[in-house]
Amino acid sequence: MRWSYLASVGALAVVLSACSSTPGPGAEDGAGSGDAASADGAQSTGMSGAGGMSESELYQGQPVERERIVYFGFDEYSVAGQYQGMLQANADFLKENGNREVVIEGHTDERGSREYNIALGEKRANAVRDVLLSYGVSSSQIDTVSYGEESPAVDGTGESAWAKNRRAVIEYGQ
Template sequence: MNRNSGKMLLALASLAVVAGCASTKLDKPAEVEKKDVTTQRTTTDTTPGTGASTVTTTDLSGQQTTPATMDRVIYFDFDSYAVKDEYRGIVESHAKMLKANSGAKEVAEGHTDERGGSEYNLALGQKRAEAVVQQMKVLGVGDSQLEAVSYGKERPAVDGHDESAWAKNRRVELRSK
């Protein structure tokens, strides 16, 4: 094989990779459902001897209140960055904690499984992290408390080359900063 043939094969291989990446759309915005997650009511305590006071309470019925060791991992479907309904409780718990502690900060770390190229997986991991961050912002968390980063496929949670390992690697981990 001469030098020109090698260059031609390299050019064709590069074109095939670019064409494969071009068919995947990652430029649409993260899917976020906006909804009111709390209702507030004002009550007046008129117990004799305590004086009257007005207290605003938050109705948390249907919401899970978790301790400081709350879940921190949100899993995703293959080739998706939509936060599944089953993980919204985790997002809401972290948002509640951040709103209660204005000095607290968290990083949403996006991860993917090993399939696909590095650039594609970095972009997908970023979209996953941004989807979680966007949901927290909708819930009232300030921009300065959140950061989204992507590690793509570089930091797998589980070693393995099957669906069970891949499913555990498609995730966003929420870490205190």
């Protein structure tokens, strides 16, 4: 079970590394509320049909001004109200473009065990997915993956770095 999970995460990381992006400057930390995450393993799935596309083809049609990052408080995974408008805009885009898919990546800061952070990252990705689904996006357009602490947006320690690493990122595919 653990090897198949690691193989799935590894395969997805290879696919996503070809189409990853860096979060923009000036990100703000959001707050939400939630319970502690369980130590269950995260599930991951990949985008279909994204292989072989250039980055410009991959993001073609995605509005440049579209925000795609939701930040979370320490040990939290509820989506704060300040992100509802941004998520509604992303949902509207996805509903208008039914052939487009997203992967929602869940991330954590470096505190906590690897297993705990994978589970918390999964809860963050699922929380954003659930909001998009509530706005009418088809579940076939959304995949989730948790990177836990493995892909920090900002290197370093301290609250300013940790706040930027506690996030869920909406990555657009085809």
